[in-house]
Amino acid sequence: MPLAPAVGGAVIVVVGAVAASLLLGVQDLAPGAVVDALLGRPVAAETAAVVASRVDRTAIGLVVGAAVALSGVVLQGLTRNPVAEPGILGLNSGAALAVVLGIRVLGISSVTGYVVAALVGTVVVAVLVQSLTMMAPRSSAPVSMALAGAAVMALAQGAIGAVLVTDRGALDSFRFWQVGSVAGRDAGQVLDVAPFLVVGALLALTAGPTLDAVALGDDLARGLGQHVVLHRGLAAAGAVLLAASATALAGPIAFVGLVVPHLVRAVVGVDHRRVLVVSAVLGPAFVVLADVVGRMVSRPSEVQAGIVCAVLGAPVLVAVVRRVRGL
Template sequence: MPVAVGGAVVVLALAVGASVLLGVQSLAPGAVLDAVVGSSADARTDAIVDSRVARTLIGLVVGAAVALSGVVLQGLTRNPIAEPSILGLNSGAALAVVLGIRFLGLDDVTGYVLAAIVGTVLVAALVQSLTMLAPRSSAPVSMALAGAAVMALAQSLIGAVLVTDRGSLDSFRFWQVGSVAGRDAGGVLDIAPVLVLGALLALTAGPTLNAVALGDDLARGLGQRVVLHRGLAAGGAVLLAAGATALAGPIAFVGLVVPHLVRALVGVDHRRVLVLSALLGPAFVVLADVVGRLVSPPSEIQVGIVCAVVGAPVLVLVVRRVRGM
C-alpha cells in the first residue's frame, strides 16, 4: 500500500505540473514560478498561469469527489458499474441547478449546491425504484439502463431550458458537459464544507463497505448497524456528487474508471481503494483536461468529453465481465 500511495502521489504531482505548464501556449517552469511569486513582468503569462492554476485546483477537487462517490456507490449497491454519471446522479444535479437558475434566480455556488443535492437525491430514488422493477439477476445492467434513461431525460430538459433562454445558454452550457475551464477557483471555498463532510463520510466508510460486500446479514452478525452506516455512506456519496456537479457540471465516468483501476492495483479492500481513489481521481481529471487542451489547438475539448471517451470502453468491458459471471 505505501508503494501504491507513493506512486499515486507522483502521478498526481506530474499531472499538476503538466496542467500548469501545457496548453495552447506552453510555459517554462521559470516563467510559472515568476508568475506565482509575483515577479513576472508579462501580464499575459500571469493571466495564463492564474487561469491554469484555477482550473487545476477545480480539477483536483472534482476528481477526488467523483472518484470517492463512485467507490461508495459501487460498494453500497454491490454493482461494479454504479457511478454518479451512469446512475444519472450528475445529470439530475445539473438539471436541478439549471432549473434553479432559470426559475428561482439562483446565482451563487451555495444555491447551486442546495439545488444539486435535491436533484441528486430525487434521481437516486427514481433510479432505485426503476431498478426494483427488474429481475434481481439483471440488477446491475438494469440499474445502468435506468440511470442512462434518467440521464438522457435530464440532458434533454437541460437543453430545452437553455435553448429557450439565450442568456442561460451562453452562461451555463457547461451544465450539459462538465468543464473545469472558466470556473472561479473561489467557488471551491464556497463549496468546501459540503465536500469536506462528504469526503469524511466516504473515507470512513471503508469498514462498512467491506462488511456490506459480504452481505447485509453477515454485516449485522459482525456488529454493523447496517441501515445507519449505509445511510451515512450514501449521504457522503450524494454530497460529493452534488458538490462536484455544482462546481464543474456533470463529469462522467471518473467514478467508474478510477475505482476499477485502483482495485487492479491494491485489491478489493475498500479502505485502500478509497484512499488511492482520492489521489488518482484528481490525476485522472487533470490529465483529461490537459489532453482536451492539446488535441485540437487553438480550441479545447471539454474535460467531460475526454473522460467519457476514456470511460465508455471501460463501461463496456465491465458490463461484459458482469454478464459473463
C-alpha cells in the first residue's frame, strides 16, 4: 500500500482511539459532556475531573506508544531479528531496575532523574543481551535473543523485588512502574522527557536508509556508501533514548514494539522509511486502545495497559518465532 493511504488509515485509527479513551471507562461519558469539559464550559465537577484524568492518560499513551513502536522498528532492523523489541529484550526491565536503584541509593524523585537512570539501565542490558546472543549459533539468533532477553528480564525483576522488599519507601515510589500503566500520570511529565524523546525520534525516523542497507548485510551496506558503525550507533542511540523515555513515563510496557511493526509491514511492505512513519502513528493507537480495553474488561476496577499489551502481544511473539524457525 502507498504511504499516504497507510498514514491516513493509521490517523483515523488514532482519532478513534482518542475518542474511545475520552468517552469510555469505569464511568462512560456523553460526547457532549466531554466536548464541554474540553472547551471549558460549565460541567459537573466529577465530569470535569474524569475528563482531565483521561486527557492526561491519553496524552501519555500516545507518546509512549510512538516511542516504543519506533524503538521496536529500529531494534528489529539493526539486529535483523524479527522478535527484537524493548520489552522482550529486557531493556524495559533493565531501565526499571536502574530506576529502582536510583530511588533507593541516590534518592532520585524527578522524571528527568528517572530517564537518566533508565538510559543507563537500558544500555547495560542491551550490551548484556547482545553478548549472550553472540554466544549462541547464528542460525538460532532470533530464539536465542528472545531467551537471553527473558533471562535478563527475570534477573532484573528478581533484583527489583529484592530492593523493594527491603525498602518500603522505594516500593511506594516505584509501585506504578511494576506492570506498566498510563493511569495516574500528569501529561506535564512529557515535558520533562521531551528532549530525550525528540532526539530519539529524530534519530529513529532518519534511520530508514541505514536499516534498509543493514538488511542487505554489512558488507553490501558499506558498498552502498554507508558508514555502518556510525549509522548503527546513531540508530541504536535513538532506540535506547525512546525506550528509556517511555519506561520513565509509564513503566515497562512490552510487546508494542513487536506487534506494531509487524502489523505495519503487512500493510506497507519492508521499506523501513515507510514502516517507521506508519509505526509512529499506529503505535500510539495500540497503547491507547489497550488502556481503554483495560478499563472496560473488569469494571469497576482496571487492568493496566501493560498487562493488556502483553496479552495481545504474546500470541504474536509465538507466531513470529514459529515462522522464523519454520515450525
